Amino acid sequence: MQTFGLMVATAEGIGILHELTGVIARRGGNIVSVDIQGEVAGEARTFFEIEMTANPQELVDELATLPIVREAALVKTLQAIYGTRIIIAGGGAQVGQVALGAISEADRHNIRGERISVDTIPLVGEAPIADAVRGVARLSRARALVLAGVIMGGDIERAVREVREQGLIVVSLNMAGNVPEAADLVVTDPVQAGVMTVMAVASTAKFSIGQLNRRVF
């Protein structure tokens, strides 16, 4: 089983994704992700990441024969280009400091051939932050979340417990509210929080949250 990237250029229109996925399904392809690029100069591009045992070139050749398809080609996967994502959400001041640590540490891993992205959103308020926590489960390639603020609780705590059950690592700054109680790891220094989170998802780091002998730093 191999994973490969596939770009298909078509006109924009209703039913195109249905037609493309039909060909992919008949060839036994399991679609892992889909990215749709809106129409530019009368052309829409759809990028698939597909797991398949058969030769992907035969799939490309078949797609290229469809009347709706202008071009079909194998491309790099977004996993190969941008890799695993960590997401940082919360107050702007703290999100920025966590990002500094995380970007610096991701740089050290990416130089050795790994791919780790550091994505952020500064937000205020319980409901927008809870939405952002739950939304991380929908973000492709996201593995860990850092909550950076001075007080977070209520529905944000429930959202943290939900996404941890879905396999996401959650790191919290040491802050007021009960989000720290719900997190995998609690870190006081925001730069260290960013560094530790990247180390926790990096395959080139000898570090795993499960092996630490304490949960609060």
Added chain:
Amino acid sequence: MQTFGLMVATAEGIGILHELTGVIARRGGNIVSVDIQGEVAGEARTFFEIEMTANPQELVDELATLPIVREAALVKTLQAIYGTRIIIAGGGAQVGQVALGAISEADRHNIRGERISVDTIPLVGEAPIADAVRGVARLSRARALVLAGVIMGGDIERAVREVREQGLIVVSLNMAGNVPEAADLVVTDPVQAGVMTVMAVASTAKFSIGQLNRRVF
């Protein structure tokens, strides 16, 4: 025409996306984006963002009757949760400083109800950075790219010209190589580069790159 988010929980398997998109196409839905969450506890979730004139609840009800579907529900769109994205790529030291400026400025807009995310990847080398530049065109909700480094040229410059033609705003730090010549805007201070890029995509900012009377700051 309205855009709405749709979550469909199913078993994982080949052909499921084809079956779901068939129902959406028959109801006249234009699929803007698809996010597939890998199987957790025997269940896979697919999130669609769909433009449609008809009542979305009727689509949800029809999907819920399919034997493969365990649950279908309307949800918030990722655009509503995370909003427009700016992407910062390049050397870790500079990416971090651009991110600080961008996150701080995004915070000020998001507090007023807008949604802007700041996403980053630290990278080294012409080919990985050129891949990251071209890849931004595939990233949903990405509107602007900042290139942060000390020297960038060659294939990165070609990639910058390509993605600008696809409608992306490209900001470059003032650096060696010919990427600055190819960019929309050249900024010397990395914090200011981050702030200006967020202002350029924000709808709450009175700032537009097209209205500036110079291109280099």
